Amino acid sequence: MPARDSQDATRRRSVGRLRAILAAAAVAASTAAAPAGAATPVPPQQDDATDRAYVANATARTVSFLDTDDRTVTHTVSVPSGAADVGVSRRMHRAYVPGGHDSRTVSVIDTNRARVVGHIRVGDRPEGVAVSRDGRRAYVTNADSGTVSVIDTAGNRVVRTVRVGTFPKGLAVSPDGGRVYVANLLSGSVSVIDARRGRVVATVELGTGTAAYDVAVSPDGTLAYVSTGNGTEYVSVLDTRAATVLDSVPVEAGAESLAVAPDGSEVYVSSGFGNEEVSVIDTEMGTVARSFRVPGGAEGLALGYEGRQMYVATGLGSRSAVYVDTETDRVMGSTTVGSGPMSVAVEAEPEPVAPRAGTGRRVHWQTGQKQSGTR
Template identity: 50%
Template sequence: MWLAHDQELACEVALKEIVLSPDIPESEVSARIARARGEAQHAARLRNHPHVVTVYDIVESGGLPWIVMEFVPGATDLEAVVRDQGPLPLADVARIGLAILDALMEGHRLGVLHRDVKPANVLLTGPGPHASRTTEDGRVLLTDYGIALEPSSGAPRLTAPAEIIGTVRFMAPERLHGGTPTPASDLFSLGGTLYFALEGTGPFDRDSDCALLSALLSEPPTPPRRTAEAAPLLLGLLAKDPEQRMDGDEAARQLTALAVRPGPASAQPVTLPTVVPSAGPREPVGPVPPRSAEPAPQTELLPPVEFRLPAEFQPAAEPEEPVGPPPEPPHREQREEKPRPHPRPPRSGHRRAGLIAGAVALVAGGAGVYLALPDPPAPASVSSIRVGGHPEGVAVSPDGRRAYVTNERSSSVSVIDTATNKVDRTIPVGSFPKGVEVSPDGHRAYVANLGSGSVSVIDTAANKVDSTIPVGRQPDGVAVSPGDGSRVYVTNGRSDSVSVIDTATNKVDRTIPVGSSPAGVAMSPDGRRAYVANLGSGSVSVVDTTTGKVGRTIPVGRSPQAVDVSPDGRRVYVTSLGSGAVSVVDTTTGKVDDTVPVGSGPQGVAVSPDNGRWAYVTGFSSGAVSVIDTATNEVGRTISVGSGPAGVAMSPDGRRVYVADFSSGSVSVITV
């Protein structure tokens, strides 16, 4: 790819050169040249679409075509953004999805299938340094129509009948079976692309290519772990049967709803127009009918909805670790503003299948008698500590002097001195660290590394990793047996199992099958039970730690994420991402005896260790912590914290609550 200046257009353009190795067979040379010409021709038909990279011309030199196309300064592909920044917020991904869907449906209307929708073929741009913050600032562009197909054109196909081209990781199953590509095939790939943006991994990713192919053809996608609100959309687009797959109009409706959901507060307001569904049933791919001379109706715009870009996606660089005293977070009442109108002239031309505008970011008690206890205490203060990128899990040492925070994007653990509320050490660990727990004696901290399939064992005196233990695929939650600390229990999200580590040998001595996509895990106070939240199967597995087997499976809410046990062991509290609630399980009966609504996106939960009176639940979408009175099972107070709160832990005396603010790159400390 070359940057050039077009004298006729009087602007910078991108030149795509077709470079062929001398040892390529002649038949392949012809196919590649034809593919390049096809890319230009197909993309040129969409040259006026705001979400397709514009192709201006095709020129030839030495018998090879050069494609003259739009130069997009500052563009980064979605795959690179997620790789560098981690999973993106739901509202941002919904906006990206609307743009891609808009381009795809317009192509389908014109009779062109893309056939290779994937994160690497989605370009994102941010607003320029002098741009006003309008709906046109950021761009989402679909590129690489090199293997696009126009089934009814009569042109020869670019591959042999048995050859499959495209990226298998995001390819629809019917194409792997040799079936004819359809618009539904592109929508499947769109679903995989959005899943990747939200989760940081593909819906069928496995340890080997053979396992990936098997999963694509015969296994359901792994349920989304971070954003259960998007599960209906993603699972609908990723349906194996194209006849049962969600169509474009329904996808547009669901994406629009997700794009305007309230999310964590952040900094740059933009407005969002509605997506107008296509009139009538989905049109088949085929010849384009003549257009009517009658002008198309104008696109109706929704009232503007304010959206703020998370701080970690701002253009200005931030230090990875804290420098100087952190500012106090503002109260929610101070940072919320009324939506501001920002009208946009309606686009002329035919009625579009979808329309998108807006800047796109680049880039989780018991039933005893309580006497004369007060109402939930108001926080004396909420302070903020800057840590690494995308903090996820948090744990406090038994003496309360240190808090350990996993930084997903930084692949590190920040060690906070709780006396000064400052990070005094940063420890490199494995890839994408998630859960963390400290041994009862405080000598070791155990970190589950989702990306590297391992557990890092930190020597807390030396502040360094002294052992790395391989476990199952995508480890998430971690819990240490109370008392002697002889066992560590690690949930493996992709292995549907729990690895049990013998801390004397630092080896896995048992693997226990549990439910689908296990996430959080917590131990009973006597160490005889481990409670595992199974995100994929909507249940809690109760593991008998003596026999190493699941003794009971308890249905709870949709997409359970985190779990904690009351100090007396009589109640288990489980956050349900998909239900927006906390399930309260009676450990004697093994049944849910109450459900407490807490709002959208509950993630972490921690029960006060001193008397078990309060349960603190983080709301990823609301940027707040709900305080549940465990005597009444009602939310008594909501406390504003940083953006995207995930993990939560309490000091041993119950006076401080530590919240990992995923989107803010900080830890909120609530003093109660």
């Protein structure tokens, strides 16, 4: 087969797989009945050193509030417009929930009162959300519009709309809030938004036939990791200063959602739809060092306080949030949530910590220059 035909074929396989996943999620969500109303909730209480996790249940159209100490659901909030993802502003005590398929709405949940307090009109098919570390801005990808909505969390209103690539999905905000990185699924690229000026300042192409799913940023902001696929799934490593690809790490189990350890030494990669693996990339070596199984599936990922515990949403066809000890990669337990848990967010976002002794993270990927293996 000619090289161009081969590239086109691998792209069709990768994109076709994602379309099947998205279609399955849309069908499941459209057939779900909205849960009955609940009594007035008691305001949740939280210790600063305790994680409060939130799970977006796509099929059930709900958000589950998790007490991660005793591993129970404390509240379930109905989100009739849809729950494709969830992002949390600790500063504003708000959770932002994009509706996903057949929606143009982001629902706003008061996390103290555990109820929906507003809806924000955005673009077509809002899929992903990321909140700046200071909690002042929420960014939402509008897949069918090819845009990102910038939300002022103080007023819960869209203050800017930025055009990006085709079918934007995952996104991440740099630690200093100055840049937003957007994974464009169908154009195989990452758009870099200057958050202060509200416009795209760079576009990083990931290679012909590549689909980009999710993105995460290192604690020091110098590297971005993008889960991608072109027949073989891998994680691309980007130099954020030069806006170039440094390397690509093959991930045989699959590559969808990402989470970076607070010290930057490891990147966790969920295998996604139909799989039960989380792969762990050693950022010093630039390879997958190990993987572990998550019973029920591995879709959305979030790290808790100091990165000691990971929370995993198990995906379509499941009803579980799983707790993993990141020191041992051992599953510590699970909690039953709503059907189709696709995403999880933690209010006590892990802060950067000093690198672990011997990690040498900067040895393998030196920013400002390309490494061998770059696509």
